[in-house]
Amino acid sequence: MPWKAPLSAAEARVLATLMEKARTVPDSYPLTLNSLQSGCNQKSARDPVMALSEHDIAEALDGLRERSLVIESSGGRATRYEHNAGRVLGVPDQAAALLGLLMLRGPQTAGELRLNSERWHKFLDIGSVEAFLDELQERPEAKGGALVVKLPRLPGAREPRWAHLLCGPVDASAHAAAAEPTPGAETPALLERLVALEAQVQRLQDRLDRLDPAAP
Structure with a gap:
């Protein structure tokens, strides 16, 4: 569709x-x-x-x-x-997981998506993440066209970031400006620690959701 x-x-x-x-x-x-x-x-x-x-x-x-x-x-x-x-989108579960993460967390590299998707889907390696992203980017017009776009690699970055297109075309220059490094920017090791801490906070949030007083 x-x-x-x-x-x-x-x-x-x-x-x-x-x-x-x-x-x-x-x-x-x-x-x-x-x-x-x-x-x-x-x-x-x-x-x-x-x-x-x-x-x-x-x-x-x-x-x-x-x-x-x-x-x-x-x-x-x-x-x-x-x-x-x-x-509705006509995509497999793995691709849907990547789209969901891009909608929740904004543009990310394939490596970041693999880390962040740990509780959604366990991708074997970064290559498998990239394969699904490529499929989403090369989706034919008959099926609705591309659902993600690879953004230009930022200066000094090792990997390009990806963004979803479900909200329309992406302004790559605006994302590049927002992602410009600042003094004290996170190192890869610190970024990995932050991802782990976010996952821990997410687990706590999920436990609170189970205690939702409005649930039957």
């Missing part, structure tokens, strides 16, 4: 949060509106950090339902929501 982009920033955050929680907290999935808002606005593993209201999320859900990207289910004491991204 051809892709009917673009998504708004809020729609992308809601969709990616549903994709994440389906993999990381399956016992609490599908999500209630309360759990979804908490996941969208969490401080860890999000770039940018957002502060979406219930109204913002409700509007985003309406837009996603119109594209069949979200399915609403009722039962118990609360309405719940689940994503339908893989089927």
Whole structure:
């Protein structure tokens, strides 16, 4: 099915949060509106950090339902929501995981995606990540066209970063300016430690999601 982009920033955050929680907290999935808002606005593993209201999320859900990207289910004491991204976009689970991570965390290298995807899908190596990214970039127009783009390599960087196209074309120059190194910029070792700490915070957040008082 051809892709009917673009998504708004809020729609992308809601969709990616549903994709994440389906993999990381399956016992609490599908999500209630309360759990979804908490996941969208969490401080860890999000770039940018957002502060979406219930109204913002409700509007985003309406837009996603119109594209069949979200399915609403009722039962118990609360309405719940689940994503339908893989089927609508026509991509395998591995590619969907990469798209979800790019929507949640912004542009990343293949190496960063492999580290960050540990709880979504265990890729064998960076080469396998790059293979799925290449498929997403070379997707034929008959299937909706490219869903990711490889950004120009930054000065001094060893790997190029990738960005998703679900919110429309990407301004590579703007991303390059935002990623310019600053004094005290993270070393690779420090970046790996930060990723590990984010994963630990994410696990704690997932435990809190299971205790959602709005859940039946």
